[in-house]
Amino acid sequence: MALHIRANPGDIAPLVLLPGDPGRAEWIAETFLEDVKTYNTYRALLGFTGTYKGVPVSVQTSAMGGPSTAIVVEEIVNLGVKAIIRVGTTGGIDGKVEAGTLVIAQGAVPLDGTTRQYLGGRPYAPVADWDVLEALVGCAREAKLPYTVGLISTEDAFYATSPEAAREWAKFGVVSLEMESAPLFLIAKMRGVRAGTILTVSNQIGDASFVAQEILQAGVENMTRVALEALLKLKDKI
Ligand SMILES: O=P(O)(O)O[C@H]1O[C@H](CO)[C@@H](O)[C@H]1O
Ligand SMILES: O=c1cc[nH]c(=O)[nH]1
Numbered sequence: 001m002a003l004h005i006r007a008n009p010g011d012i013a014p015l016v017l018l019p020g021d022p023g024r025a026e027w028i029a030e031t032f033l034e035d036v037k038t039y040n041t042y043r044a045l046l047g048f049t050g051t052y053k054g055v056p057v058s059v060q061t062s063a064m065g066g067p068s069t070a071i072v073v074e075e076i077v078n079l080g081v082k083a084i085i086r087v088g089t090t091g092g093i094d095g096k097v098e099a100g101t102l103v104i105a106q107g108a109v110p111l112d113g114t115t116r117q118y119l120g121g122r123p124y125a126p127v128a129d130w131d132v133l134e135a136l137v138g139c140a141r142e143a144k145l146p147y148t149v150g151l152i153s154t155e156d157a158f159y160a161t162s163p164e165a166a167r168e169w170a171k172f173g174v175v176s177l178e179m180e181s182a183p184l185f186l187i188a189k190m191r192g193v194r195a196g197t198i199l200t201v202s203n204q205i206g207d208a209s210f211v212a213q214e215i216l217q218a219g220v221e222n223m224t225r226v227a228l229e230a231l232l233k234l235k236d237k238i
Helices: 023-033 066-078 114-119 131-142 164-169 179-190 215-234
Strands: 016-017 034-040 047-052 054-059 085-092 102-109 147-154 173-176 196-206
Touching: 016 066, 016 215, 023 047, 023 054, 023 131, 023 179, 023 215, 047 215, 054 066, 054 131, 054 215, 066 114, 066 196, 085 131, 085 179, 102 114, 102 173, 102 179, 114 131, 114 179, 131 147, 131 196, 147 179, 164 173, 173 196, 179 196, 196 215
Parallel strands: 016 054, 016 085, 085 196, 102 147, 147 173
Antiparallel strands: 034 047, 047 054, 085 173, 102 196
């Protein structure tokens, strides 16, 4: 049993969705999975295992930010997980990615301290696993949903990022910001598992509020379906 994810090998499926929000994890399990069992409630890092179209799938909460994500990813990999898709929300820059649409990350500029500590000063480019990226893009295209494939940035301090700072990153190709993908991509490479990220645009950097709940919820639902279908495409590759 791991320290924070209090589960045993076999409790978690090899294919995992990783939302930040425990409420989203619960909603995904209730809405999309069958025969659901809860394997972790410790520290509200809610984890559920069930089946999607007959295939075992788990939904594991990362909570917010790199430190928590790194703990969760290290522990679930030790418990036998082979492929992880982060299903999160993200802040766009100057309206270039529209509210409620999907962003599929090719890579994540690591502005966060967790990735910095793992790297110990080495330069590095945290990228999604190619097969996961291809599966996500393929499923979004098949579903005819609006999506952007691009570079994102992983930050620590939600409220420290100004629209001006985000605009500077946009000059280097960054389309949106979030708080978990860089350490997820790095740790996945270090531990030999596959990882990718799909996000719903929840706000524009600098906006005082998230987009209307119905727009966000529709985006999250689209994102979840795409991610689950992508996991099915990956099941014979793990
Ligand atoms: O919606 P989730 O997956 O939590 O992702 C985003 O939302 C949180 C900030 O509101 C951060 O965790 C950020 O990465
Ligand atoms: O890091 C994040 C995530 C969502 N929205 C933001 O503005 N920033």
